[in-house]
Amino acid sequence: MMTSFRVKTACALVMGGGAVFAQHGVAAELTIATVDNRDMLRMRELSEDFVAEHSDIQLNWVTLDESTLRQQVTTDIATSGGRFDIVTIGTYEAPIWAERGWLVPIADMPGDYQPEDLLPTVRQALSYQDVLYAAPFYAESAFTMYRTDLFEDAGLSMPRAPSWDFLAQAAEKLSDSDEHYGICLRGKPGWGENMALLTAMANAFGGRWFDEEWQPQLEGGGWRDALDLYLTLLGEYGPPNPEDNGYNENLALFQQGKCGIWVDATVAASAVTDPEASEVADRVGFALAPDNGLDKRSNWLWAWALAIPSSSEQSEAAKRFVAWATSRGYQELVAEREGWSQVPPGTRAPLYDNPSYREAAPYSELVLESLRSANPDDPTVQAVPYRGVQYVAIPAFQGIGTAVGNRFAKALAGDISAEEAIEDAQWVTEKVTEQARFAQQ
Incomplete structure (x- = not known):
C-alpha cells in the first residue's frame, strides 16, 4: 500500500x-x-x-x-x-x-x-x-518542464525539442508578475548550481571553457550570447531575486504554480507531478532541453x-x-x-x-533520451581537451566554477554588468588555470 x-x-x-x-x-x-x-x-x-x-x-x-x-x-x-x-x-x-x-x-x-x-x-x-x-x-540529465494549462491559455504549443528562442518568446507571453513568472532558472552561485545551467547553455550556443591548448574561452561569443539571454530571461520574466534561487528553491516555486517554464534536472519530474507535493501535478508537460540550432542541447549528465x-x-x-x-x-x-x-x-x-x-512516469522516455544523448566526451560544438558536460573534469574546476558563478550571480543581481562579469570570468579562469598547472607546456 x-x-x-x-x-x-x-x-x-x-x-x-x-x-x-x-x-x-x-x-x-x-x-x-x-x-x-x-x-x-x-x-x-x-x-x-x-x-x-x-x-x-x-x-x-x-x-x-x-x-x-x-x-x-x-x-x-x-x-x-x-x-x-x-x-x-x-x-x-x-x-x-x-x-x-x-x-x-x-x-x-x-x-x-x-x-x-x-x-x-x-x-x-x-x-x-x-x-x-x-x-x-x-x-x-536536464530537460524542459512547463505548465500545460498556461501554454493552452496563451495559444502556445511546446515542441518536443524546443529552442532557446522559442522559450524566450513563450516566457514573455506567460509572464504575469501577479500570478506566476514566465520562466524559472538556477541563479544561486555555485559550480553545481548556476554554472551547471550556464555551462550547458554555453555549450548549446557554441561556447566552451577551454580551447584545445587549454586557453580559457569565456570571452567568446557563445558565452556572451548565452549570458545575455540568461540575464534577459530572468531579469524580465523570472522571479524576484533570482540570484537566491537554486534547484531546491525553483522546485518549490514550480510546485506552487509560480513558474510557467523551468529548465532543470530531469530528476525533478517525479516531484512536480507528485499530487501530494505539487499544486500543479496534473498540469505539467515535458520537452527536451532547448538548443540554439547548433546540434547541442542544454542537457547534462x-x-x-x-x-x-x-x-x-x-x-x-x-x-x-x-x-x-x-x-x-x-x-x-x-x-x-x-x-x-x-x-x-x-x-x-x-x-x-x-x-x-x-x-x-510518462516522462521516462524523454529522461532516457536526455541521459543517453549527453556525452561527456563530446560536450561542445567546437573541440575541447576536457571531459564533462556541465563541468570540466579537472581538479581546479571547483575553484574556477565557484568564482565564475559568483561573478555571474552578481550580474544577475545587477551589481555588475554582463561585460564586466565576462571579463572577470576570463581573468579568474586564466589565473586559477595557471596556478593549478594542469596544462602541460
Whole structure:
C-alpha cells in the first residue's frame, strides 16, 4: 500500500542495534554523509528496513545542503580524516578521487547487485580506468518542464525539442508578475548550481571553457550570447531575486504554480507531478532541453552516487549498505511504499522497460533520451581537451566554477554588468588555470 513520503527534519539520525559484527567482533557503525534532497531523505527513512535485516550494522546520518556536503566531504577525504564511511558524491568527483586513491572500488558487491544493469553512460562517468568507484543512486540529465494549462491559455504549443528562442518568446507571453513568472532558472552561485545551467547553455550556443591548448574561452561569443539571454530571461520574466534561487528553491516555486517554464534536472519530474507535493501535478508537460540550432542541447549528465572512502575502516559493512541502497531491490521497495513514479531514476536500464514505471512516469522516455544523448566526451560544438558536460573534469574546476558563478550571480543581481562579469570570468579562469598547472607546456 502506498504511504505518503515523510521528510524527517533531523540532520543526523542514529538507527540500528548494537549487535556484534561477526567479522570483526564489534558493532559496525557506519557514518553516511548525504545531500538534503527528497530522494536522499527517503533513502534515510527507508534504511530502517536495512537495519532490520542487518542488526549488526548501525547507521549514523549526516545530512547537509549540497555546498556544505561538498566542502566537508572533500576536506575529510583529502586528509584521510576517516569521519565518513560512505559519502554521496557525483560524476565530477568519482574519477578524480579514484585516480588519487581516495576511493574503494565498487567491486565484489554483496547480494544480487547486478552491475550489468547500469546505464553505460552513467557507469562510465563514475569509473576510472573502466573500474566503477561510486554506485549510482540516481542519475539525471536536464530537460524542459512547463505548465500545460498556461501554454493552452496563451495559444502556445511546446515542441518536443524546443529552442532557446522559442522559450524566450513563450516566457514573455506567460509572464504575469501577479500570478506566476514566465520562466524559472538556477541563479544561486555555485559550480553545481548556476554554472551547471550556464555551462550547458554555453555549450548549446557554441561556447566552451577551454580551447584545445587549454586557453580559457569565456570571452567568446557563445558565452556572451548565452549570458545575455540568461540575464534577459530572468531579469524580465523570472522571479524576484533570482540570484537566491537554486534547484531546491525553483522546485518549490514550480510546485506552487509560480513558474510557467523551468529548465532543470530531469530528476525533478517525479516531484512536480507528485499530487501530494505539487499544486500543479496534473498540469505539467515535458520537452527536451532547448538548443540554439547548433546540434547541442542544454542537457547534462550527473549522478548522485554512494562511494566508500579508502580511509574507512568499515569498508565491507559499507559495501553491504551501498549494495542495498543502489539495487533493483531498493527500487522495488520505493515502488511498494511510495509508488513507481518515486523510484530513483536514471541508473538501471530495466527500469525503463518496466511497464509499471513507464505508466507512472510518462516522462521516462524523454529522461532516457536526455541521459543517453549527453556525452561527456563530446560536450561542445567546437573541440575541447576536457571531459564533462556541465563541468570540466579537472581538479581546479571547483575553484574556477565557484568564482565564475559568483561573478555571474552578481550580474544577475545587477551589481555588475554582463561585460564586466565576462571579463572577470576570463581573468579568474586564466589565473586559477595557471596556478593549478594542469596544462602541460
